[in-house]
Amino acid sequence: MHMTKHLPNILTLIRVALIPVMILFFYLPFEWSRFMACWVFVAASITDFLDGYFARKHKTFSKFGAFLDPVADKLTVTTALVILLQDHPTILMMIATAVIIGREITISALREWMAELGERSAVNVAMVGKVKTVFQMMAIGFLLYEADLWFIPVYQIGLVLLYVAAGLTLYSMYVYLRAAWPMMKE
Structure with a gap:
């Protein structure tokens, strides 16, 4: 139960941690780097779905999660858009x-x-x-x-x-x- 209670916030923190990984892959000079940046973004998007799913399923809402989830979403999307615009x-x-x-x-x-x-x-x-x-x-x-x-x-x-x-x-x-x-x- 203890881990279940914190799982949505852990997933949200993982989403934030994936942002620099996405940036790194995007700018690596390899043929496969864009592919990996895409999959890191997809993984971050999946955590966005899963954190909400687990929070609803286990009724584990927290003030920290309510604050962090939309911030993580905006950071992920904004970062991706800025690197795409720069490209x-x-x-x-x-x-x-x-x-x-x-x-x-x-x-x-x-x-x-x-x-x-x-x-x-x-x-x-x-x-x-x-x-x-x-x-x-x-x-x-x-x-x-x-x-x-x-x-x-x-x-x-x-x-x-x-x-x-x-x-x-x-x-x-x-x-x-x-x-x-x-x-x-x-």
Whole structure:
């Protein structure tokens, strides 16, 4: 039981620890390095799913976990987007990266402000936020992998998924801001 209680937080800490590993693999000068960076990102994404799953299954919620989980998510996604942007600095990649990172900062600040007002539940995670996350994780995985797989243009698919994720990001930010708007007008 003791290990089960701490498993979600351990998985979240592993996700944070995987960030420098992903960076290292991304920049290693080997043919297989992007492949490994992709798989480290996939492993981090799986820990994101598993920590929530185990926390719900075993009803082991902690204040530390509630703080660390979204921070780990944002650090992982932001780091991956920044290294991808640095690797392919195009205007569309910059716009998508700025939209996704800007939304994360905006919604984090909004949630903190709403919590101070005692209205935290007004900006709970919406389904569009979950769908956005799925597109975002798939896009980043494809972009990190980069190489074509047989006849499949992996990087181009990743770009399309990233643009869809950016659109969903804007929409989800609108949903959160609309929910908070009544308190903002006061």
